[in-house]
Amino acid sequence: xxxxxxVLVENCPGAxxxxxxxxxGRGFNIESLCVAPTLDPTLSHLTLxxxxxxxxxxxxxxxxxxxxxxxxxxxxxxxxxVEREMALIKVRAEDETRAEVLRMCDIFRCKVxxxxxxxxxxxxxxxxxxxxxxxxxxxxxxxxxxxxxxTIAIVRExxxx
Amino acid sequence: MAKxxxxxxxxxxxxxxxxxxxxxxxxxxxxxxxxxxxxxxxxKHVLVRHEQGATHAADGxxxxxxxxGVCLVTSxxxxxxxxxxxxxxxxxxxxxxxxxxxxPTALIGNDAFQEVDIVGITRPCTKHNYLVxxxxxxxxxxxxxxxxxxSGRPGPVLIDIPKDVQNAKAEFDYPDTIKLRSYNPVVxxxxxxxxxxxRLIEKSRRPVIYTxxxxxxxxxxxxxxxxxxxxxxxxxxxxxxxxAFPGTHEQSLGMLGMHGSYxxxxxxxxxxxxxxxxxxxxxxxxxxxxxFAPMAKIIHIDVxxxxxxxxVRVDVPIVGDCREALKKLVKVVKGSGLSPExxxxxxxxxxxxxxxxxxxxxxxxxxxxxxxxPQYVIEKLYEMTRDxxxxxxxxxxxxxxxxxxxxxxDTPRTLITSGGLGTMGYGxxxxxxxxxxFPDRLVVDVAGDGSIQMNIQEMATAMExxxxxxxxILNNQFLGMVRQWQELFYDRRYAATSFQLTPDFVKIxxxxxxxxxxxxxxxxxxxxxxEGLESDVLTVMEFAIAKEEGVFPMVPAGKATTEMLLV
Ligand SMILES: Cc1ncc(C[n+]2csc(CCOP(=O)(O)OP(=O)(O)O)c2C)c(N)n1
Numbered sequence: 113x114x115x116x117x118x119v120l121v122e123n124c125p126g127a128x129x130x131x132x133x134x135x136x137g138r139g140f141n142i143e144s145l146c147v148a149p150t151l152d153p154t155l156s157h158l159t160l161x162x163x164x165x166x167x168x169x170x171x172x173x174x175x176x177x178x179x180x181x182x183x184x185x186x187x188x189x190x191x192x193x194v195e196r197e198m199a200l201i202k203v204r205a206e207d208e209t210r211a212e213v214l215r216m217c218d219i220f221r222c223k224v225x226x227x228x229x230x231x232x233x234x235x236x237x238x239x240x241x242x243x244x245x246x247x248x249x250x251x252x253x254x255x256x257x258x259x260x261x262x263t264i265a266i267v268r269e270x271x272x273x
Numbered sequence: 274m275a276k277x278x279x280x281x282x283x284x285x286x287x288x289x290x291x292x293x294x295x296x297x298x299x300x301x302x303x304x305x306x307x308x309x310x311x312x313x314x315x316x317k318h319v320l321v322r323h324e325q326g327a328t329h330a331a332d333g334x335x336x337x338x339x340x341x342g343v344c345l346v347t348s349x350x351x352x353x354x355x356x357x358x359x360x361x362x363x364x365x366x367x368x369x370x371x372x373x374x375x376x377p378t379a380l381i382g383n384d385a386f387q388e389v390d391i392v393g394i395t396r397p398c399t400k401h402n403y404l405v406x407x408x409x410x411x412x413x414x415x416x417x418x419x420x421x422x423x424s425g426r427p428g429p430v431l432i433d434i435p436k437d438v439q440n441a442k443a444e445f446d447y448p449d450t451i452k453l454r455s456y457n458p459v460v461x462x463x464x465x466x467x468x469x470x471x472r473l474i475e476k477s478r479r480p481v482i483y484t485x486x487x488x489x490x491x492x493x494x495x496x497x498x499x500x501x502x503x504x505x506x507x508x509x510x511x512x513x514x515x516x517a518f519p520g521t522h523e524q525s526l527g528m529l530g531m532h533g534s535y536x537x538x539x540x541x542x543x544x545x546x547x548x549x550x551x552x553x554x555x556x557x558x559x560x561x562x563x564x565f566a567p568m569a570k571i572i573h574i575d576v577x578x579x580x581x582x583x584x585v586r587v588d589v590p591i592v593g594d595c596r597e598a599l600k601k602l603v604k605v606v607k608g609s610g611l612s613p614e615x616x617x618x619x620x621x622x623x624x625x626x627x628x629x630x631x632x633x634x635x636x637x638x639x640x641x642x643x644x645x646x647p648q649y650v651i652e653k654l655y656e657m658t659r660d661x662x663x664x665x666x667x668x669x670x671x672x673x674x675x676x677x678x679x680x681x682x683d684t685p686r687t688l689i690t691s692g693g694l695g696t697m698g699y700g701x702x703x704x705x706x707x708x709x710x711f712p713d714r715l716v717v718d719v720a721g722d723g724s725i726q727m728n729i730q731e732m733a734t735a736m737e738x739x740x741x742x743x744x745x746i747l748n749n750q751f752l753g754m755v756r757q758w759q760e761l762f763y764d765r766r767y768a769a770t771s772f773q774l775t776p777d778f779v780k781i782x783x784x785x786x787x788x789x790x791x792x793x794x795x796x797x798x799x800x801x802x803x804e805g806l807e808s809d810v811l812t813v814m815e816f817a818i819a820k821e822e823g824v825f826p827m828v829p830a831g832k833a834t835t836e837m838l839l840v
Contacts, residue, residue: 183455
């Protein structure tokens with residue numbers, strides 16, 4: 113099962129490599145990893161996507177918590193949550209395909225963020241499935257380059273009071 | 274407040290931590306710290322002959338006393354030489370702080386002379402580590418390091434200090450207490466879980482208490498004994514747990530696992546309730562995991578949550594200090610209103626079964642008067658030292674297992690051995706550390722002829738410090754434990770395990786100014802032991818033992834623990 117973990121960690125040198133070292137050293141896998149500052153400059157926020165049965169996920173969470181630098185670990189995917197990924201896709205856009213790319217952007221609510229005579233660079237945001245769909249559809253038109261973030265996620269607030 | 278250079282901050286901080294001895298080896302990157310230590314003069318320094326020796330000595334000191342062991346070494350090769358010792362301490366949860374010198378901050382990353390990324394190298398084998406780049410952080414980091422090393426599940430912490438930081442100045446403000454928001458080990462166990470544990474105990478008909486090093490580390494031996502005696506449950510111990518419950522106690526089943534007693538392994542296979550305390554269901558204990566304790570419910574007490582539910586499914590997990598948990602459990606047990614007589618009666622049948630197993634296959638060996646049997650040497654050693662409150666360290670291999678089987682440890686911290694990593698060359702430097710802590714106690718390292726050669730250079734250290742450590746070498750001219758596997762599972766093809774050359778250990782001892790004794794006949798064993806144990810200098814006692822003796826019982830790796838090969 114895929115799990116998305118949200119990890120708050122002390123913003124100090126070596127903290128990230130302790131975490132990645134833990135995964136490689138214990139044979140857990142990391143599917144994606146995203147690191148960013150938080151409102152508190154002394155903490156970093158890490159979103160980590162991994163796979164495993166409940167046993168393995170329990171171990172991963174405990175092992176993460178055991179690291180001296182790790183402040184908090186939440187399995188976001190345990191309940192309702194929102195997750196997003198972003199990609200910048202440089203796609204060939206010449207003559208006949210130029211309009212086609214724009215049409216696609218419109219349907220998927222992507223943004224064109226850079227234009228050159230022969231390419232468009234498209235920004236797409238959404239869950240992983242949406243990015244996959246856009247990439248599949250743009251492929252035949254000629255993708256020159258892709259740059260993607262990992263997943264970021266946040267727990268949904270309760271809808272009831 | 275007066276400003277102090279980093280080197281002075283280090284020495285002052287060590288004094289505040291109550292450090293009375295440091296094990297180390299100098300070099301360019303720590304020469305300033307050494308100079309400061311020497312001028313200060315209040316902390317004893319033990320100069321070893323190899324940095325690995327320093328780490329094992331600090332480790333032995335820590336295991337014997339429960340205090341934090343401290344090492345000081347230089348950058349580069351000095352630092353890399355500590356890695357085995359650090360990993361050894363990490364696997365066995367030993368509190369230790371290792372100071373390494375580092376090249377000046379401006380040179381870090383430049384492949385400077387004797388530069389190595391020791392923080393990167395030791396990240397997976399330390400509980401935590403630091404590179405101190407600003408002298409202002411130094412005092413706080415040292416405080417944190419000692420706190421982390423000894424709290425929760427203890428472990429080694431490394432502090433890497435560049436040479437310029439040792440000389441830069443900062444105000445010295447050493448905090449009395451410390452709070453780390455990201456590090457809060459749970460020590461107080463949950464009352465609800467204790468209650469649940471008790472209900473399982475009440476229901477069980479065939480319980481086994483299975484204890485490990487955690488009981489020793491948390492000084493929970495009295496509470497363990499109180500529980501075991503009250504509920505009349507059998508106790509089996511891991512290698513690391515020996516001494517946590519008296520080996521001569523009638524409820525002790527001895528060690529379990531790969532070379533454990535027949536009775537322990539049979540009890541584990543047939544129990545309906547395992548009460549695991551400070552043990553971690555390591556593969557040497559469980560054997561083939563699918564076949565392990567098939568009928569058992571499991572209560573697991575451990576201070577480290579990652580140890581629980583890692584290898585086996587647990588019914589009642591209890592996270593917390595073993596001693597705290599046992600105290601509470603004993604209280605609940607006694608408060609339940611069931612009398613000791615009730616428990617005697619309740620497990621009478623179970624004990625009958627256990628005694629039958631005990632009788633069927635006790636630890637045994639084939640006696641022989643024409644050749645010295647290693648088990649006989651250990652038996653004699655036990656007889657002649659049991660009243661002397663000794664500390665026994667071991668190397669790794671058959672010597673270690675025979676010691677675990679034939680020496681009865683009645684008190685904690687009297688067997689000091691590398692369990693988790695199984696580091697050959699551990700026992701002798703560890704004995705040096707123990708003897709530094711207890712100058713008047715009898716300290717004996719039981720060694721194989723292979724292991725002793727891995728840190729034999731420390732004889733110079735022991736002589737220099739006038740430490741009367743005793744070394745018992747069980748010389749089979751083989752890397753015996755590996756040979757045993759080859760005999761059993763590789764058609765006796767002894768690849769690279771038979772020594773074509775063994776040095777004259779008596780002469781080696783003498784070359785260092787130590788005493789050397791040798792026994793080659795059964796009749797000589799006792800007199801050599803007698804003379805050696807009474808000696809007041811470092812003494813080597815070499816026993817030419819039966820070359821192809823094996824350690825039994827043995828559970829072949831990957832087999833169920835009931836599939837024991839017996840004598
Ligand atoms: C540093 C290290 N290298 C290799 C091993 C693998 N090993 C385990 S036991 C053993 C043999 C030990 O031989 P010896 O010290 O003579 O003891 P014996 O088993 O003969 O008592 C070896 C090589 C180890 N445990 N540690």
